[in-house]
Amino acid sequence: MSIIQRNNVTLNGTGGTAMVFAHGFGCDRNMWRFIEPHFRNDFRTVLFDHVGAGRSDLSAYDPEKYSSLDGYAADVVEIGQELGIEKAVFVGHSVSAMIGALASIRAPGMFDKLVMIGPSPRYIDDGEYSGGFSAAQIEELLTSLDDNHMGWSAAMAPAIMGNPDRPELGEELTNSFCRTDPEIAKQFARVTFMSDNRADLSKVEAQTLILQCSNDIIAAEHVGEYVHNAIPGSQIRYLQASGHCPNLSAPEEVTLAMRDFV
Amino acid sequence: MWPDGRIAKVNATLCDWLGRPREAILGKRLRDLLNVAGSIFYETHFAPMLRMQGYFHEVALDMVRADGSIMPVLANAAERRDTSGELLFTRLTLFKATERRQYERDLVEARAAERDARRQLEDMVMSLQAGMAEQVAIVMEEKHNSELKEQFVAVLGHDLRNPLAAIDAGLGKILRDQQWTDRTPVILNLMKNSVSRMSALIDNVLDLARSRLGGGILLNRDEARSLQSTLEMVIAEIQAANPDRTISTRFQIARTVRIDHDRIAQLFSNLLGNAVTHGAPDKDIAVDCTVDDAGNLSLSVANAGDPIPQEMVPLLFQPFHRGQVRSNAHGLGLGLYIASEIAQAHGGRIDVESDQNEIRFILRLPAQ
Numbered sequence: 099m100s101i102i103q104r105n106n107v108t109l110n111g112t113g114g115t116a117m118v119f120a121h122g123f124g125c126d127r128n129m130w131r132f133i134e135p136h137f138r139n140d141f142r143t144v145l146f147d148h149v150g151a152g153r154s155d156l157s158a159y160d161p162e163k164y165s166s167l168d169g170y171a172a173d174v175v176e177i178g179q180e181l182g183i184e185k186a187v188f189v190g191h192s193v194s195a196m197i198g199a200l201a202s203i204r205a206p207g208m209f210d211k212l213v214m215i216g217p218s219p220r221y222i223d224d225g226e227y228s229g230g231f232s233a234a235q236i237e238e239l240l241t242s243l244d245d246n247h248m249g250w251s252a253a254m255a256p257a258i259m260g261n262p263d264r265p266e267l268g269e270e271l272t273n274s275f276c277r278t279d280p281e282i283a284k285q286f287a288r289v290t291f292m293s294d295n296r297a298d299l300s301k302v303e304a305q306t307l308i309l310q311c312s313n314d315i316i317a318a319e320h321v322g323e324y325v326h327n328a329i330p331g332s333q334i335r336y337l338q339a340s341g342h343c344p345n346l347s348a349p350e351e352v353t354l355a356m357r358d359f360v
Numbered sequence: 361m362w363p364d365g366r367i368a369k370v371n372a373t374l375c376d377w378l379g380r381p382r383e384a385i386l387g388k389r390l391r392d393l394l395n396v397a398g399s400i401f402y403e404t405h406f407a408p409m410l411r412m413q414g415y416f417h418e419v420a421l422d423m424v425r426a427d428g429s430i431m432p433v434l435a436n437a438a439e440r441r442d443t444s445g446e447l448l449f450t451r452l453t454l455f456k457a458t459e460r461r462q463y464e465r466d467l468v469e470a471r472a473a474e475r476d477a478r479r480q481l482e483d484m485v486m487s488l489q490a491g492m493a494e495q496v497a498i499v500m501e502e503k504h505n506s507e508l509k510e511q512f513v514a515v516l517g518h519d520l521r522n523p524l525a526a527i528d529a530g531l532g533k534i535l536r537d538q539q540w541t542d543r544t545p546v547i548l549n550l551m552k553n554s555v556s557r558m559s560a561l562i563d564n565v566l567d568l569a570r571s572r573l574g575g576g577i578l579l580n581r582d583e584a585r586s587l588q589s590t591l592e593m594v595i596a597e598i599q600a601a602n603p604d605r606t607i608s609t610r611f612q613i614a615r616t617v618r619i620d621h622d623r624i625a626q627l628f629s630n631l632l633g634n635a636v637t638h639g640a641p642d643k644d645i646a647v648d649c650t651v652d653d654a655g656n657l658s659l660s661v662a663n664a665g666d667p668i669p670q671e672m673v674p675l676l677f678q679p680f681h682r683g684q685v686r687s688n689a690h691g692l693g694l695g696l697y698i699a700s701e702i703a704q705a706h707g708g709r710i711d712v713e714s715d716q717n718e719i720r721f722i723l724r725l726p727a728q
Contacts, residue, residue, distance in 0.1 A: 123404055124405045125404075125405070235396040238397050239397040239400055239401075243397075313389070314403075315399055316400060316403050341365060342403040342404065343403070343408050346408050346412065347407075347411055
């Protein structure tokens with residue numbers, strides 16, 4: 099199984115510089131559907147699924163390797179090496195913003211620019227630091243996953259069968275979007291919400307843009323500002339878009355902000 | 361819900377279910393009415409799904425009532441857009457799902473219980489199997505050891521006792537005589553023979569112990585010595601003890617070989633001794649030794665005699681084996697066993713070919 103197949107990597111675009119898009123916890127690379135095509139004229143765009151998500155090779159999922167974000171960052175570096183990527187742009191949503199930061203530290207010269215959409219270096223409050231969640235709340239989330247109590251993994255399948263209202267999404271999407279192996283989703287949730295990468299932020303040398311949504315319960319404004327203050331020379335841009343997924347809810351605004359930066 | 365997610369309208373039923381007045385709900389976002397786990401999931405899964413496909417169906421959510429208690433619901437949602445694709449509003453329909461959720465949770469628990477039970481059962485089967493295999497191995501080992509022990513005791517009881525009894529008798533006679541007589545040197549020579557036999561028996565038993573309990577027979581290989589001289593020395597010894605037998609030889613030795621000469625002599629002595637003991641007394645014994653250019657060695661000892669039954673052949677090389685018909689049973693039945701151990705230590709083997717005319721033992725050693 100090659101790295102390209104393992105991570106379901108596809109290339110588009112005609113530009114000289116590469117732009118790598120990484121999806122966050124919850125869905126898959128289709129998150130970039132409304133954004134990535136806008137950059138094909140100026141960049142060589144790279145889409146991929148993290149192992150365990152979307153159409154990645156589930157058999158490559160190694161619980162030990164993916165027990166921290168470093169395993170995911172190692173995959174990003176491997177993809178970059180495989181494609182010969184240098185001085186590229188990395189666009190990471192949610193937890194992948196931190197995965198991109200770790201990858202840029204691991205492989206200096208691979209990513210010159212980092213776009214972080216809704217980043218959080220730590221979700222759980224810690225003394226003075228406010229991540230937005232108490233340890234008990236995150237524990238409740240992880241327990242509810244254990245219970246399968248959200249019913250989301252099983253109930254998801256019938257919900258996404260067929261989509262007469264949005265035919266442009268195509269057949270391949272309606273059957274796989276947001277669908278994850280429950281065991282893998284459980285561990286990815288644990289790795290994501292228990293992560294603490296605050297100490298890594300100061301090591302980021304790539305030029306960094308933070309896109310901060312309004313009303314994002316998962317990565318609140320003050321968390322984005324914490325990231326902004328910790329990464330030397332970074333910029334922060336506040337979006338009108340509310341919620342945690344502006345790449346879906348406000349793609350025009352995100353595209354515009356990214357264009358100004360790159 | 362407005363395009364920004366704030367709640368625009370709500371019916372009285374939901375207000376009643378949640379125990380919240382209408383004005384406490386309007387302007388809030390759906391996630392404000394969910395527990396923390398639910399709101400995270402709403403943001404990471406359901407909201408993207410709604411945006412991507414324009415609807416979701418039968419999503420399980422936990423809403424929080426005014427008193428903090430949880431009300432499980434199933435939610436359907438559909439976006440309404442204008443002709444230009446602009447989002448106008450999202451309609452959310454909620455179904456109370458307390459009973460259903462309880463049922464689902466029972467199912468999950470039942471499945472978990474079933475999985476645990478199955479795992480326990482599998483563990484039990486596994487450990488049972490492992491335990492049985494271990495028991496069988498112990499019993500086999502014990503059986504093997506006890507057979508060996510019985511044979512060993514029998515050997516010590518008979519074979520070592522006989523020469524010892526001869527020595528004892530000789531000593532008794534000399535002590536009774538209390539002086540040197542004409543008979544004394546004869547008695548002493550008989551006693552000396554008994555000591556030699558006992559010494560040979562002890563050597564054999566030690567070889568058995570080494571090969572069974574230790575890591576096999578250790579070799580002291582020496583390429584400088586001549587294989588033909590080693591073999592001729594053994595033949596001379598046996599010939600001297602059996603002057604009336606004819607031993608014909610044929611040597612075709614192309615090169616020197618790296619073997620333990622003393623051990624090969626011991627092996628050959630055993631094969632040749634057996635041929636003398638068991639072969640037809642009036643027929644020749646034929647020794648044939650070949651070493652080819654590559655260094656492969658083949659040494660055969662053939663004698664005329666009754667054929668060895670096919671079913672007996674594998675038993676020949678077992679420790680303490682003795683042929684059924686024995687005229688003078690001096691050995692322990694270890695000779696062929698030790699010979700085959702010596703062959704194996706050299707990476708080779710001993711085969712038996714037997715037909716109406718002759719019995720032939722063949723040692724084959726591969727080139728070193």
